[in-house]
Amino acid sequence: MATHKPVIAHNLDKQTLVTLRTIKEPQPHTLDTYVKLGGYAQLKRIVTEKVKATDIITQVKLSNLRGRGGAGFPTGLKWSFMPRYYDGTKYLVCNTDEGEPGTFKDRDIIRYNPHQLIEGMAIAAYTLGARVGYNYIHGEIWEDYEVFEEALAEARKAGFLGENLFGTNFSFDLHAVHGYGAYICGEETALIESIEGKKGQPRFKPPFPASYGVFGKPTNVNNTESYASIPWILEHGGLAFQELGVPNSGGTKIFSVSGHIEKPGNYEVRMGMPFTELLEMVGGIWKGRKLKAVIPGGPSTAVMPASAILGATLDYDGLSKAGSSLGAGSMIIMDETTCMVKTLKRLSYFFFEESCGQCTPCREGTGWLYRVINRITNGQGRMEDLDLLTDVSGNISGRTICALGDAAATPVLSFIKHFRPEFEYYILHGRSMVEDGVTADSLQKETVEA
Secondary structure: OOOOOOOOOOOHHHOOOOOOOOOOOOOOOOHHHHHHOOOOHHHHHHHHOOOOHHHHHHHHHHOOOEOOOOOOOEHHHHHHOOOOOOOOOOEEEEEEOOOOOOOOOHHHHHHHOHHHHHHHHHHHHHHHOOOEEEEEEOOOOHHHHHHHHHHHHHHHHHOOOEOOHHHOOOOEEEEEEEOOOOHHHHOHHHHHHHHOOOOOOOOOOOOOOOOOOHHHOOEEEEEHHHHHHHHHHHHHOHHHHHHHOEOOEOOEEEEEEEEOEOOOEEEEEEOOEEHHHHHHHOOOEHHHOOEEEEEOOOOOOOOEEHHHHOOOEEOHHHHHHOOOOOOOOEEEEEEOOOOHHHHHHHHHHHHHHHOOOOOHHHHHHHHHHHHHHHHHHOOOOOOOHHHHHHHHHHHHOOOOOOOHHHHHHHHHHHHHHHHHHHHHHHHHHOOOOOOOOOOHHHHHHHHHHO
16 A cells, blocks of 8 residues: 655645646545546546547647647647557557656656546547557656556546446556666657566657557557646647647646755646746745756756746747747756856766667767766866867767757757856866856956956
8 A cells, every 4th residue: 555645735826737636635646536526527428428539639639738748749649640540459658757857747646646647548548549558657756656556446446447448349458567767768669668578778760659669559658747638628628728828838837846946846837937937936046045047847958047037938939939948847946056067067977877878979978978077077177178068969969869869968058058157167277166156247357357
């Protein structure tokens, strides 16, 4: 029996709860709670009324729901790629393998609202003609895995999973798969390899999972938050979901907010919310300090200085225009005491350690990035190292099977672009500019006077 952690909720009244709509309840993870809130009603309706798959996909397209795992690909369009008239077995896969630093939203869905995810996947299975589904859960979150297993047992017992659901010829069963803690398994084809019992390494694409996925069969892969949005969309209509957000970014988004703030945690808000409003919800910068920089979507997205993020809106287009991307909504906030050189060293070490080693540019390039940055922090840096880092990053990007190489290069390029004086100071003095109490403004003044 899993021990269920208490709900830690901040400013729920200001949030728009869709995928976490059970969180205000005393026992949010139970079947009784979910059914009380209208759970499984949409699954029963579409199965018993034999709603056309095309009609469901139309609503999902209308919702402007985009993949919540980081890529932001339109979910309805992805569903339309699945072969409609395939006679063999088709599979459904949920990606709950969140291994990127600062990402912790999906585990709250399986911890507090697992049944909405189950219903969303069952609806997707009906729509796409899949009979079997897998939820691949990150290796380090064992307790939440157990909560999800209990929810699966509840759903099977109540007749929401299994053979001939609601007395029809539709059958679907869902299984939890415990991952091994590897970041690379968050990439959909590496995840599929892992489900098959093989080493988690990305496959060449094409063929894409929609034609060659689990066990070589057509497979649809979506993020946890994406599937969990489906029941709400079908209950209220695609247009209603779209209107929760902004053009090209429908619905709500869970932001995992961590770093130098007063109230870290998960916040589900409408797409398009100004960053300043979210910053207010999280209690502002801790200890009354000043905002320095924000990584808006996880380390694989470009860092943004305070001047860029303060005027940005939290949606795909808003963050793109401001110079970064939404990613998985894994927001890391840094105050004025942060040394950006040491921060980049930690991030570059992560990508170096998590590279699967299959592609030479990534395997060797991530090692070069880490070692050069480590050399700078050890007081042995050279000014030409900044050009070397830029050059190595360019030789990794676009030259690997999956996007991990690009993800490793992005923070290096963005950190040097926006905080180059810190790197130059570290190279010249062998110490951190921040730890020496030197500001960029004072450094610029000294340079001008000299």
